[in-house]
Amino acid sequence: MKIIVGTRGSDLALSQTKWVIKNLRNSNPNVEFEIKIIKTKGDRIQNIALDKIGDKGLFVKEIEEQLLNKEIDIAVHSMKDMPSNVTDGLKFAAVPKREDYRDVLVLREGYKTIYDLPRGAKIGTGSKRRKYQLLKYREDLEVVSIRGNVGTRIRKIKEENLDGVVLAAAGLHRLNIEDEISFYIPTDIMLPAPAQGALAIQIRENDESIENIVSSIKDDKTCIEVEAERAFLHGVDGGCHIPVGAFCTVDEDRIKLDGLFGTEDGSRIVRTFVEGSVDEAKELGYKLADIILEEMKPCTE
Numbered sequence: 399m400k401i402i403v404g405t406r407g408s409d410l411a412l413s414q415t416k417w418v419i420k421n422l423r424n425s426n427p428n429v430e431f432e433i434k435i436i437k438t439k440g441d442r443i444q445n446i447a448l449d450k451i452g453d454k455g456l457f458v459k460e461i462e463e464q465l466l467n468k469e470i471d472i473a474v475h476s477m478k479d480m481p482s483n484v485t486d487g488l489k490f491a492a493v494p495k496r497e498d499y500r501d502v503l504v505l506r507e508g509y510k511t512i513y514d515l516p517r518g519a520k521i522g523t524g525s526k527r528r529k530y531q532l533l534k535y536r537e538d539l540e541v542v543s544i545r546g547n548v549g550t551r552i553r554k555i556k557e558e559n560l561d562g563v564v565l566a567a568a569g570l571h572r573l574n575i576e577d578e579i580s581f582y583i584p585t586d587i588m589l590p591a592p593a594q595g596a597l598a599i600q601i602r603e604n605d606e607s608i609e610n611i612v613s614s615i616k617d618d619k620t621c622i623e624v625e626a627e628r629a630f631l632h633g634v635d636g637g638c639h640i641p642v643g644a645f646c647t648v649d650e651d652r653i654k655l656d657g658l659f660g661t662e663d664g665s666r667i668v669r670t671f672v673e674g675s676v677d678e679a680k681e682l683g684y685k686l687a688d689i690i691l692e693e694m695k696p697c698t699e
């Protein structure tokens with residue numbers, strides 16, 4: 399049996415796809431895997447800020463089409479890039495073990511932590527979630543909008559004379575460039591994006607044989623975390639034009655889910671949490687969304 403695995407062509411996308419295939423091979427030694435690189439709209443448009451393109455699933459649409467057309471059998475994405483509405487005819491197979499969930503700072507030479515940054519330091523990020531949480535913590539910082547894949551964003555520290563950039567730890571770990579990380583931002587300062595560090599393995603809805611193969615690399619704890627965080631994302635109807643963060647921790651049979659949601663201009667940001675049983679991960683995500691939306695109400699009416 400041969401399985402065609404579709405992915406974007408960025409270094410990060412390829413390294414995570416190879417990681418998935420390596421793990422699938424271990425538990426399915428008789429299956430052959432082949433990588434197919436697919437270019438998406440998000441890869442083609444490089445010069446516009448993501449929140450200005452305003453298109454959910456910018457990095458996934460072309461890949462999903464090939465999955466539906468059976469040109470590929472599996473698609474590997476970063477779960478945090480996946481829109482909260484699932485596409486008809488497709489589903490996510492079991493989620494494998496999550497990488498580091500945290501956001502990190504990559505700083506220019508001379509700075510080691512967020513506490514070293516001088517007044518007015520220039521930090522690059524294209525994400526409103528990162529921007530408004532940074533400013534909430536340190537309103538003197540200057541946040542500069544940047545885009546591009548991980549390597550490009552790190553190069554921009556020198557090219558655009560920044561003091562640092564915010565990135566996901568998971569990306570740097572997967573690219574084996576964790577040496578670049580200066581500082582892991584604690585979650586009380588910065589809540590990660592829903593499902594940050596987790597992978598999405600997407601398959602056709604009724605493809606049982608592929609589903610069985612993929613389920614061999616399922617991680618139960620990650621599945622619970624992702625379920626809760628993405629239910630929250632769905633509940634607030636978040637996309638990349640709005641600041642949304644979520645982070646679930648599992649402790650035996652209990653879970654705690656932190657959520658953050660704000661207005662597009664960052665004038666209001668609400669962060670709170672709920673706790674409950676691991677059996678109600680999804681319900682807790684929606685419950686937290688309701689609580690936060692209720693708290694936001696006075697300013698939207």
Ligand SMILES: NCc1[nH]cc(CCC(=O)O)c1CC(=O)O
Pocket residue numbers: 476477478479548564565566567568569593594595596597
């Ligand atoms: N938005 C792009 C993107 N999608 C997934 C990751 C990192 C890996 C992950 O979170 O799974 C990144 C880069 C980043 O945010 O620094």
